[in-house]
Amino acid sequence: MAIDLRELTEQAQQLPLTQKLELIAILSNNIANDAQLQEASQSFWEPRTIQEHSQAHPVTPVVNVDELRSKAWPQTDRLDEFLNFLQDQRTTTLLEQ
Secondary structure (H helix, E strand, O other), X not given: OOOOHHHHHHHHHOOOHHHHHHHHHHHHHXXXXXXXXXXXXXXXXXXXXXXXXHHHOOOOOOOOHHHHOOOOOOOOOOHHHHHHHHHHHHHHHXXXX
C-alpha cells in the first residue's frame, strides 16, 4: 500500500482544528515511542559487565525457602499426577505424528 504524502497532507489540512491537534498528538506519541524503542533495543545489544548487571538487577539472598514456593500450583494437585499427564500428552503427540 503506497501512501501519497501530498494527498495525505491535503486531507490533513482539511481537518477541523481539534482533529489536526489530535493527529499531531498521535504522531508525536508514535515518534516518541519509536525513539524509545530504538534506544532500548540499542542498549540491549551493548555488552555489560557482571558488575553492571548486578547493579541494574540487585538480588537478595533467600532467607526462607517457602518464599520460592509457587502460589499458582494448587495444593490439591499432586506432582506425580502432573508428570503422568505430561508423559501421556507427549506419547499421544508422538503417536499422532
